Amino acid sequence: MRTERSLTRLERVFSRLDREPERPAHIDVPVMSRHRVVLFSATLAFYAAIVWAVLITSWLVRLDWQLMFFRPYQQWPEVHAFLDYYVVLGQRGPTAVMVAAWLGWRSWRQHTLRPMLALGVSLLLLNLTVGAAKLGMGRLGPHYATEIGSNEMWLGGDIFPSGHTANAVVTWGILAYLASTPRARRWLSTLSAVISLGVGLTTVYLGTHWLSDVMLGWVAGLLILLALPWFEPLIARAEAWIFSLRDRLRVRSRRTAAAPAAPAAPPVAAPAPVPGPAATRRGPAQEPATARDPSVAARSTRPPHLAPGPHTPRSERSPVTPGGSRRPPHSDRVPRSTTTSARPLA
16 A cells, blocks of 8 residues: 655655755757858848838838827727836846846756856847947937938937847847757747747837837847857856866865964063072072073062062072070089180090
């Protein structure tokens, strides 16, 4: 009879979290294959085509103006409050914090810095490419348009391409790029596509971007994801350097902790006492004990309430002869005289 209790789904999740972090034996690192190069080239050509269509004020610009006059936020006002919060999924700060928290936990679990480094490289490329395009073309948004039917280029704006859309493609697409299994990659690719598509259309609904801005933002984010395999060797070298620096710091800290303590300074001997009259009578042949042993000198220091002068042991003191006889007086004895005559020798 089976008595083991089957674990629930939540208990299995917590049991996996309690396991010791371990680095996977094999990490699938994408490489810049021929298929990816062809896809990158086609996406780059589409990017240039969108920019050219806006520059020559083609049908794409006329479609931008038609959507602006349609004012979707007035056609469907009931979803306005929800889309105001949904568009936050394309803002760089909140999305970067959420994705960095997940990739940081994954880096700790797998003992690798590749997820965090890949996220940093993708965000750096996003800021450089999209930011340069925004400032270089200077297109104004629908709310600040000056002339009906114009492309509003080089007028000091910064909306072409859409930063929200490109950021949504990169930050959510990096999860699919770093997926460890094909199944997870498919699910995350679908999720990132839905989020980025919704963020782009939300900016058109709110009237903050032209449709051509959103299209160029999708293409710009996809270009960054397709170009990431070219930076994989740089990411690997950066990870190896960081780990080697960590190991050197650990070794240095262990050596510092294991180093012996500095030797204590030798005790300073007390100054030798000035010889008194008794030491002068002993002469140079007899050396006092304080000169032979510094500890005796330290112990021989007399307190201030005693008489000054060096202390000498009893064996070194000069004998003192009493002035009179030590015998008690006797009445029946006659004291000897010093003038008695000498006895005759036999």
